[in-house]
Amino acid sequence: MPADEGLLDRIVNWLPTTLGFKRVASWILVPYWAHKTPVKPLPGGPHASFQHGDNVQCMMNLIMPLKVKSPIGRAEAALAIAQNKDAIYAGLNNVGTVHFARFVIVGDNICMFSVYDGDFTxxxxDFIATIGQVFNAVVSLVEGGDDVIPCEENVEAFIQWVHERDLYQVPDTPTDFLRDQEALNGDRAVSPVNDDLTLLPRKLVLQLRANPNVSLGSGYRAYPGYSAAQVRERLGLGW
Amino acid sequence: MNDIADVQGNILRGYRKPYVRYLILEVADPGAARRWLAASVSGHGDGVPQITPYNWGKDKPDTCFNIGLTYEGLRALGTPSASLAMFPNEFIEGMTARALKLGDVGPSAPDNWPKPFDEPKRIHLIATIYADKKQQLDQVQERALAGGALKKLDTREGCSFEDDAVHFGYRDNIMQPRFEGIHDRERHDDGQPRAPLGTVLLGHKTNLEDLMWRVPQPAALGHNGTFNAFRVLKQDVVGFEDYLDQAASDLLKHKQVDDVLAPGAEAKIGEVLKLKGLTRHGALREVVAANLCGRWRDGTPLALSADTPDPKLVKEKFDYTGESRCPYGAHIRRCNPRGGQIVQRVANNSRRLVRRGVPYGPLYVRTQPRDPGKAEPERGLLGNFIGASLGAQFEAMSCDWLNLGLQDPRITESNDPITGSNDPSASWFDLPLKSGNTIRLRGLPRFVSTRGGAYTFLPSLSAIRFLGSLTT
Incomplete structure (x- = not known):
């Protein structure tokens, strides 16, 4: 901090750290910024890459708001998963590219988190072809889900619907989200303004307004990426 | 509705005409272009060339003519926005936007594509002329371009070689899917289940149980249409032959060389492949070429005859079940694993494509002396990869199978040895031996690079009439 900082500078620097200012900014300033500088939501899923290691153990973080936002709605969701447990296991086996899949209820959302290999679509x-009825059972409980079920007859729309609910994965180097913004806007020239980290908070705030839920990074691995089948083969489990 | 007569002729049958020219066109005048489309299915053969249908009657036409439309082309023609929105994402985005999925990186990246593919949004319509004689190509082209409805951006032209040979010296045109309900004129039983018609035409049952692809509406537009990935694929023939030399030299020094090529087998290989005086080194070159592809260069599948080519074998009927000696990473096995074990069990037989291709550039004759100071002429393949879902078939095969090797953990993290975006510093290929062991070949360079392409919709004749009748 510069030593010659005056009282006014100190107030300006202190103000944003106060809770009251943050609340006022959220209600007034951020909507105003968003109105003046519209920011598009960034698409979900892993970043496109041709590197082999980036195409195994990919993350899907699906957050789906339930239609019935109450304990009853949450219980319905839990029941839908429980009733289809065997089909889910069979599906995981037949699809062959899944490492892990979890269903989680957070608030009034049913979430599906999974780690898979290869291309998202x-x-x-392959999951639709294997256990489409499970997707139908779960998605029928979710806001907007009726438009894309039965998923077997709405394959393209269903995949798109899932993709839109998959969380944006902020790059491992978080400032790289600026590049994603530029790519989305078709701006291929890197603006020097966007490299100025003093402006990052506003851009980051606006992006997180457009993408309220994000994955921070694309997952941290304790070992290099292997496909599910490679793991099974090397452990002698068959694949 | 199962009216196959409504389907363009190049989808379900090959014309077997030696000269092929692709006209890459831009809509210059939307109204005139719509009238051009209407005229192309009018039955009046003196003006705009007539679209060749599946049923052409008793006599095969002298020339054939078919079209494909890009998303931008459909837009330029005034297709209603509600209909446009029903086309799949990959088609709407276009081939250049899908470069990473297709392995179009490095020298294959769209940024390096020459004209007219450097301006993909201007490519609206790709018309294909098939002819017995070269001069017929000019005649049909002249008729197609008369009137100024369409502006020619450029052309690409190919010519078949004798015995269905393609660059790299393999015999091609051996396999195409056979479809349920379609009379199989020429093809032998290939041992594979007949593909449901929905593999190649919209509006029909697909290979994935209960799954249907979206048909753009109205039905007259989408039904019986399909999609095509048109690709200009440059082949480095000299590089390929040089690699075979190098690999054969390395194998000659390998302690297990007799497992790769039994002593004396070179005589049989030379006899079948018509290579007089074939040396052991020369025979090893052929063994490597056969393993990279999954077929000997005469077309004999390794799955049936791994030690030597055999001209007496039926070249279509085989599978990869049991102890097949076809490498897991061989090109044809990656493209179509048939009934063999794959990781994505639901995907067996679901990513099949109709392939129509013609070589371009002069035939490479290895024995002809080369001038090292003179650049080789460009050679390659003008390929069409046709299927009802680009995403579920062409892209799924390219991305997960050819480029990632995800279908078998023994090849995962390797690229297709022939068409893959290989880097010699990292590439590898396992050559199987009789003993069950493998020899790992390394240092494969990129043999094939993409020099252009476009996703097109191949409309039915009804769809062409529909588009021709639009008024905006």
Missing amino acids: NYIR
Whole structure:
């Protein structure tokens, strides 16, 4: 901090750290910024890459708001999963590219988190072909889900619907989200303004307004990426 | 509705005409272009070339003519926005936007594509002329471009070689899917289940149980249509032959070389492949070429005859079940694993494509002396990869199978040895031996690079009439 900082500078620097200012900014300033500088939501899923290691153990973080926002709605969701447990296991086996899959209820959302290999659309399509009825049972409880079920007859729309609910994965180097913004806007030239980290908070705030839920990074691995089948093969489990 | 007569002729049958020219066109005048489309299915053969249908009657036409439309082309023609929105994402985005999925990186990246593919949004319509004689190509082209409805951006032209050979010296045109309900004129039983018609035409049952692809509406537009990935694929023939030399030299020094090529087998290989005086080194070159592809260069599948080619074998009927000696990573096995074990069990037989291709550039004759100071002419393949879902078939095969090797953990993290975006510093390929062991070949360079392409919709004749009748 510069030593010659005056009283006014100190107030300006202190003000944003106060809770009251943050609340006022959230209600007034951020909507005003968003109105003046519209920011598009960034698409979900892993960043496209041709590197082999980036195409195994990919993350899907699906957050789906329930239609019935109450304990009854949450119980219905839990029941839908429980009733289809065997089909889910069979599906995981037949699709062959899944490492882990979890269903989680957070608030009034049913969430599906999974780690899979290969292309996202192939992954979802293979799941539809294998256990489409499970997707139908779960998605029928979710806001906007009726438009895309039965998923077997709405394959393209269903995949798109899932993709839109998959969380944006902020790059491992978080400032790289600026590059994603530029790519989304078709701006291929890197603006020097966007490299100025003093402006990052506003851009980050606006992006997180457009993408309220995000994955921070694309997952941290304790070992290099292997496909589910490679793991099974090397452990002698068959694949 | 199962009216196959409504389907363009190049989808379900090959014309077997030696000369092929692709006209890459832009809509210059939307109204005139719509009238051009209407005229192309009018039955009046003196003006705009007539679209060749599946049923052409008793006599095969002298020339054939078919079209594909890009998303931008459909837009330029005034297709209603509600209909446009029903086309799949991959088609709407176009081939250049899908570069990473297709392995179009490095020298294959769209940024390096020459004209007219450097301006993909201007490519609206790709018309294909098939002819017995080269001069017929000019005649049909002249008729197609008369009137100024369509502006020619550029052309690409190919010519078949004798015996269905393609660059790299393999015999091609051996396999195409056979479809349920379609009379199989020429094809032998290939041992594979007949593909449901929905593999190649919209509006029909697909190979994935209960799954249907979305048909753009109205039905007249989408039904019986399909999609095509048109690709200009440059082949480095000299690089390929040089690699075979190098690999054969390395194998000659390998302690297990007799497991790769039994002593004396070179005589049989030379006899079948018509290579006089084939040396052991020369025979090893052929063994490597056969393993990279999954077929000997005469078309004999390794799955049936791994030690030597055999001209007496039926070249279509085989599978990868049991102890097949076809490498897991061989090109044809990656493209179509048939009934063999794969990781994505639901995907067996679901990513099949109709392939129509013609070589371009002069035939490479290895024995002809080369001038090292002179650049080789460009050679390659003008390929069409046709299926009802680009995403579920062409892209799924390219991304997960050819580029990632996800279908089998023994090849995961390797690229297709022939068409893959290989880097010699990291590439590898396992050559199987009789003993069950493998020899790992390394240092494969990129043999094939993409020099252009476009996703097109191949409309039915009804769809062409529909588009021709639009008024905006």
